[in-house]
Amino acid sequence: RKEVEQDPGPFNVPEGATVAFNCTYSNSASQSFFWYRQDCRKEPKLLMSVYSSGNEDGRFTAQLNRASQYISLLIRDSKLSDSATYLCVVNSGALNFGKGTSLLVTP
Amino acid sequence: DADVTQTPRNRITKTGKRIMLECSQTKGHDRMYWYRQDPGLGLRLIYYSFDVKDINKGEISDGYSVSRQAQAKFSLSLESAIPNQTALYFCATAAEAGVRNEQFFGPGTRLTVL
Numbered sequence: 204r205k206e207v208e209q210d211p212g213p214f215n216v217p218e219g220a221t222v223a224f225n226c227t228y229s230n231s232a233s234q235s236f237f238w239y240r241q242d243c244r245k246e247p248k249l250l251m252s253v254y255s256s257g258n259e260d261g262r263f264t265a266q267l268n269r270a271s272q273y274i275s276l277l278i279r280d281s282k283l284s285d286s287a288t289y290l291c292v293v294n295s296g297a298l299n300f301g302k303g304t305s306l307l308v309t310p
Numbered sequence: 311d312a313d314v315t316q317t318p319r320n321r322i323t324k325t326g327k328r329i330m331l332e333c334s335q336t337k338g339h340d341r342m343y344w345y346r347q348d349p350g351l352g353l354r355l356i357y358y359s360f361d362v363k364d365i366n367k368g369e370i371s372d373g374y375s376v377s378r379q380a381q382a383k384f385s386l387s388l389e390s391a392i393p394n395q396t397a398l399y400f401c402a403t404a405a406e407a408g409v410r411n412e413q414f415f416g417p418g419t420r421l422t423v424l
Contacts, residue, residue: 211350221313237412246400246415247353290352297368302352 207293209301217309220281224276224304226291238276239290281308313337316401322422329388331419333401339411342384343403346397391423
């Protein structure tokens with residue numbers, strides 16, 4: 204079983220929609236969690252860290268459930284510019300990257 | 311100027327050739343990493359280094375070697391390239407310690423082995 208699992212999508216949503224991505228991880232000793240964003244043919248960039256209490260950054264909300272070993276990312280009021288691949292990343296001593304979830308926001 | 315740079319950005323080579331990919335950073339970070347990305351497989355760690363002369367194998371180190379001669383530079387070599395090493399290669403850096411240390415990626419090198 205891969206350490207980090209994500210639904211690859213693609214998720215096709217209209218502008219203004221709310222969309223949620225989920226991610227599960229296998230190592231219960233994992234220490235920290237992140238969401239990275241990757242545009243086509245570009246490098247990944249940190250979108251946000253994920254804290255146990257949940258955290259919000261503008262239209263983006265991240266949640267962590269340690270008991271279920273589950274991480275989520277919620278995007279509200281989707282913009283065309285949100286179209287990208289979203290990578291779930293888990294630090295279990297080294298960073299383990301999910302394969303990514305593809306999002307396409309359409310007009 | 312970019313904080314993490316990679317050269318070359320694109321390279322086409324033939325099976326059996328020796329290839330070196332270079333990574334330089336101006337962030338002053340101690341930790342540097344090499345990853346490869348393949349469609350449908352995500353990012354996989356090849357090698358990493360926590361300091362000059364410190365080298366550690368990652369998930370898929372076979373067929374690769376690295377050199378960390380200076381804090382700012384981390385090079386990846388393919389001694390005898392083979393077609394299944396065709397991929398997008400990323401270098402990344404991180405500040406020392408801290409479980410929340412963000413990794414900063416270079417722009418990537420697209421390598422094609424014919």
